[in-house]
Amino acid sequence: MELPVAIMAGTTLAPVVAGNTVLLKPAEDTPYIAYKLMEILEEAGLPKGVVNFVPGDPKEIGDYLVDHKDTHFVTFTGSRATGTRIYERSAVVQEGQNFLKRVIAEMGGKDAIVVDENIDTDMAAEAIVTSAFGFSGQKCSACSRAIVHKDVYDEVLEKSIKLTKELTLGNTVDNTYMGPVINKKQFDKIKKYIKIGKEEGKLEQGGGTDDSKGYFVEPTIISGLKSKDRIMQEEIFGPVVGFVKVNDFDEAIEVANDTDYGLTGAVITNNREHWIKAVNEFDVGNLYLNRGCTSAVVGYHPFGGFKMSGTDAKTGSPDYLLHFLEQKVVSEMF
Structure with a gap:
């Protein structure tokens, strides 16, 4: 919800x-x-x-x-x-x-953060983790795909894993970062996709679930994915993000657009030409530069997507x- x-x-x-x-x-x-x-x-x-x-x-x-x-x-x-x-x-x-x-x-969406080469990897990791796991991933704008240039892929992945390990999961009355998902149906759906992710890629972090006192799912990172994998194509609506490695920025935009959805996206880059290319070619309704892909502000970021979003x-x-x-x-x- x-x-x-x-x-x-x-x-x-x-x-x-x-x-x-x-x-x-x-x-x-x-x-x-x-x-x-x-x-x-x-x-x-x-x-x-x-x-x-x-x-x-x-x-x-x-x-x-x-x-x-x-x-x-x-x-x-x-x-x-x-x-x-x-x-x-x-x-x-x-x-x-x-x-x-x-x-x-x-x-809904299958929203992506594209990470270019020669960038601040700390900023990139923070953008991915915040966008993927805020509200337990239960946002249509949540980052579920991290598309990262090969030159910084390992570093961004490592830093994202480190940040994710610091997140707390539990009753949010106590100001815990992540609470449960909305119901058992969604809990079971997310578990199914985590299982699929283990088959399609490598489980790097999280993957655990607990429904003894609510429907809790650990923030989950899956690496080594390909663009056509189900984890990269189908909306999960939970705390699961997939990482895919690309050779250059052109391939990154191609992968970003390789989905039926077109809601939000973000680009982490210091290259102005790459940003202009993303503005012209990244097929989403809301596009952000050097920040996460969530948190549109009413009155400043009118919200709505393309394609099947x-x-x-x-x-x-x-x-x-x-x-x-x-x-x-x-x-x-x-």
């Missing part, structure tokens, strides 16, 4: 600001957080009926809400499978419906509101 307050609040209130009423269907794992938002909205004086709280099993009510003839806009953050299903169902014109539905979907709605910008409006041009002559 990704940022259950920020994303849920933003996708709920943007259409309200644009003058719409909203049916808020929270993720089944986090209904109470959405309920607390409803309390805040009521306390703030939002009229009843503007935002309507509709928790429930998505299998029972999800299709109904999407299919309904009076649903004009659908905004969704979640998996690729669910997002494409929503997109497909929204295209069907229901009986009594006289408009085309608009879908805003954010469906979604509809590139650029959440967090004034333009986002236009997705929830119908624009009308009026011309008068006297």
Whole structure:
């Protein structure tokens, strides 16, 4: 579950600001957080009926809400499978419906940090570890691929392992760095991918799991991977990052783009020409220089991706509101 307050609040209130009423269907794992938002909205004086709280099993009510003839806009953050299903169902014109539905979907990523030669390897390692393991890797922008130039590969990998060993895992009430993943389904999925990673590459760090008092997964680094390996292609949504070695910057960009997703990316380089090449060719909606690939700031970094990452709605910008409006041009002559 990704940022259950920020994303849920933003996708709920943007259409309200644009003058719409909203049916808020929270993720089944986090209904109470959405309920607390409803309390805040009521306390703030939002009229009843503007935002309507509709928790429930998505299998029972999800299709109904999407299919309904009076649903004009659908905004969704979640998996690729669910997002494409929503997109497909929204295209069907229901009986009594006289408009085309608009879908805003954010469906995840397979985000990469590209590390060039002749760079600050400490900065590169910190960017990778912070981006990969913050929020236990449960962010659509999390770094799950480290694409590193051969000249600095061993050093960046070694420093990333060292930093990862310093991370704490446990109950975050005690200011522990990493907490559990959201549920057993995700816990089992991550375990499966760690097993795959051991087969495709080398387990360098982590890989352990514990579900005795929550669904805890150690921050995991897997090296020696190839671009087409499953660890490098499929979204895991957990604390797992794969390392791949490249011969030059051209190959690095080629590997970075070798995925169905195009959400975020970062480039660690001191070469201005390489950065301009990345700006022109790295096919992601949010691209960062010499920092991690996460933590877009609302109002400064409008957020949204290309390809199968979604509809590139650029959440967090004034333009986002236009997705929830119908624009009308009026011309008068006297």
